[in-house]
Structures are given as C-alpha cells and as structure tokens.
Amino acid sequence: MxxxxxxxxxxxxxxxxxxxxxxxxxxxxRPRTGIKAGLSASSLFYDNANATDKKERIGFHAGVFTQLPIGSAFAIQPELLYINKGASSGYSAIGNTGRNSFNLNYAELPVLATIKLGNFADIQAGPYVGYLLSSNVKTEGSLGNVGVNLNPDQFNRVDYGLAGGVNVYFGQLLIGARYEQGLQKIANTTASQAVLNNARNGVGLLSIGYSFN
The missing domain is CATH 1.20.5 (Single alpha-helices involved in coiled-coils or other helix-helix interfaces)
Known part of the structure; x- marks a missing residue:
C-alpha cells in the first residue's frame, strides 16, 4: 500500500x-504591454576648446512599451518615449565667461531585441530613432542670464543610435536601466556647429514601469 x-x-x-x-x-x-517613466542623465559628446566643466542634464523620460515574444526565451520590444537630452558646459570667449545649458527634447522609438531570463529579468539591445520636438539654450554668466528657444532646424531633427540595458520584474512592476549612444551629429548649421562641433547624444535611463499583463 x-x-x-x-x-x-x-x-x-x-x-x-x-x-x-x-x-x-x-x-x-504572452505579449507584455505597459507604461514606464523615470530619470534621464544626458551628456553631449563633443570637442570644443572653449567648452569647459561639462555636466550632464538631469531630466526625465516617459512612455509605453510592448514586448512581443518569439519563443519562450526571446522577444522584440518596441517602445514610444518622450525623453529629455542635452548637457551644459562652461565657456570663455572674448573676455566673457559663463555657462551654456543645451536642452533637447525628443520623441523616440527604440526597437530592442530581448533575451528573457524567465519571467524575472530581461537583457535588451537594439537601435533607436528619435525626432527632435523642441530645443532651448540657456546662458548664464557675464553676458547675463538668457533663455533662447532656438529653432529646431538649427539641429538635425532626426537622431539615431544604439541602446542596451536590463529589466528586473517584481510581478507586474519593473525596474530598468539602459544606456543609449547617439550616432547622429546634433548640429545642423554653421552657427550650431561652431558651438557643438560634432556633438552626439549619450544618455543613461533609470526606469520604473508597470506591465498590464
């Protein structure tokens, strides 16, 4: 018995x-769809002899994502984000000193290949493309404090590059970390190139999200 x-x-x-x-x-x-938001820490990679003490721009990002499984261990994840990018640097020119803050705001579409580590974590990498929605340069220093809404046509409207990161899931909640490196030069005119030279975007993202399924 x-x-x-x-x-x-x-x-x-x-x-x-x-x-x-x-x-x-x-x-x-199963497909996984949700929302996410968090902090962005952005830098502009450029070489300009008059630019000193470069600092990141701390901003935010927010958007939606959908994870489309291809088998049990692989998926494609497109996203649609609003994201702050830019940076600040000191300047010294013709006896004047101060600080320029470059604020660039994009709508962005990453498409990420996703390796799934069970239902608990993801490793992601892939391309992104962004569209410049607005731009602003703020100058503080001996020339005074000035905020200027530069025409976005001074910059390349389209930005693109590569992204990679990880997500960790706690049920339907997620915490994610990602880095994006732009491949497109930002400046598009003689005037903007004189300041930014061959600058490209680089940004780190820390996200909190919620998956609806």
Whole structure:
C-alpha cells in the first residue's frame, strides 16, 4: 500500500511540475504591454576648446512599451518615449565667461531585441530613432542670464543610435536601466556647429514601469 501511495505522490509531484512549467512557458510567450517613466542623465559628446566643466542634464523620460515574444526565451520590444537630452558646459570667449545649458527634447522609438531570463529579468539591445520636438539654450554668466528657444532646424531633427540595458520584474512592476549612444551629429548649421562641433547624444535611463499583463 505504501508503495502505491509513494507512486501516487510522485505522479502528483510530476503533474504539478509539468503544470508549473506549462504555466511559466505560457507566461513567457504572452505579449507584455505597459507604461514606464523615470530619470534621464544626458551628456553631449563633443570637442570644443572653449567648452569647459561639462555636466550632464538631469531630466526625465516617459512612455509605453510592448514586448512581443518569439519563443519562450526571446522577444522584440518596441517602445514610444518622450525623453529629455542635452548637457551644459562652461565657456570663455572674448573676455566673457559663463555657462551654456543645451536642452533637447525628443520623441523616440527604440526597437530592442530581448533575451528573457524567465519571467524575472530581461537583457535588451537594439537601435533607436528619435525626432527632435523642441530645443532651448540657456546662458548664464557675464553676458547675463538668457533663455533662447532656438529653432529646431538649427539641429538635425532626426537622431539615431544604439541602446542596451536590463529589466528586473517584481510581478507586474519593473525596474530598468539602459544606456543609449547617439550616432547622429546634433548640429545642423554653421552657427550650431561652431558651438557643438560634432556633438552626439549619450544618455543613461533609470526606469520604473508597470506591465498590464
């Protein structure tokens, strides 16, 4: 009798294990859609002899994402984000000193290849393309404090580059970290190139999100 009880218990454990595996695999192959937001820390990579003491611009990003599984361990994740980029630097020219703050705001579409580590974490990498929505340069120093809404046509409207990062899930909540490196030069005119030279965007993102499914 004990033998049959043991065999029954083993069968029940095996059935429970198969059920758990099936549930986990099914969860991994369902689309995942949600919202995310958080901080952005942006730099402009450029070489200008008059620019000193370069600092990041601390801003924010927010948007939506959808994760489309391709099998149980791989997915494609497109996103649509609003994101702050830019930086600040000191300047010294013709006896005048001060600080310029470059504020660039984009709508951005990353498309990320995603390696799924179960339902608990993702590793992601892929390209992004962004569109410049607005731009602002603020000058503080011996020339006074001035805020100027520069025409975005002074800059390349389209930005593109590569992104990579990780997500960790706590049920439907997620925490993510990512870095994006722009490949497109920002400046588009002689005047903007005189200040920014061959500057490109670089930004780190720290996100908190919620998955609806």
């Amino acid at each position: 004990k033998k049959y009880i043991k065999l029954g218990a083993l069968a029940a454990i095996a059935a429970a294990g198969l059920s758990l595996y099936s549930t986990t695999a099914n969860a991994q192959t």
